[in-house]
Amino acid sequence: MGLSGHCLCKAVTYTVDVEAPIITGYDHCDDCQRQSGSSYSLVVVVPKAKLSINGPVKKYAGKADSGNTVHRWFCETCGSPIAHEPEAAPEIIALKGGSLETEQKKALKPDTEIWCASKLPFVQEKLAKPFDHMPQ
Ligand SMILES: [Zn+2]
Known part of the structure; x- marks a missing residue:
């Protein structure tokens, strides 16, 4: 089936030929807070x-x-x-989960939190696999 999504105006669309993501989680880094305008990505x-x-x-x-x-x-x-592409890990790309098709994002099962070192103090999320920085 794969994953698919689009931006707000639908000018940008994408598909991913995978059954499931490698990781689904929350990124608490300061850059993600600034780019998303929210508490985390x-x-x-x-x-x-x-x-x-x-x-x-x-x-x-x-x-x-x-x-x-x-x-x-x-x-x-x-x-x-839409996504962020870290040069440190050239084989992967991190899609912004909110851009997925509605039924697909409802089915996501986030279990990992990264960059908890900059997690905002009021954020209540506590997922199973927290990392202060990146997973090794
Ligand atoms: Zn757009």
């Missing part, structure tokens, strides 16, 4: 080679808290974040 990690993306994607490259460059993909038309 819902991230759905998939193999980059399985992703097909269409539409006007724009990319912003910045240094992550880890010191490595992360490319943040967003829709050029509506600005919705």
Whole structure:
């Protein structure tokens, strides 16, 4: 069946030829808070080679808290974040979970939290696998 999604304006669409994500979780890094405008990002990690993306994607490259460059993909038309692509792990890409088709995002089972070192103090989430930084 695979995964699929789109940005707010639907100019950008994507499909991922996988049965299930590698990791589903929350990213509490400061950059994700700023890009999403929210307390953390819902991230759905998939193999980059399985992703097909269409539409006007724009990319912003910045240094992550880890010191490595992360490319943040967003829709050029509506600005919705679509994914982030860490150079430190070139085989994967982290889709922004909120961009998945509605029924697919309802079925997600987040179990991992990363960058808990910058988790905002009022966030109540406590998933099974928390990491202060990145999983090793
Ligand atoms: Zn858009």
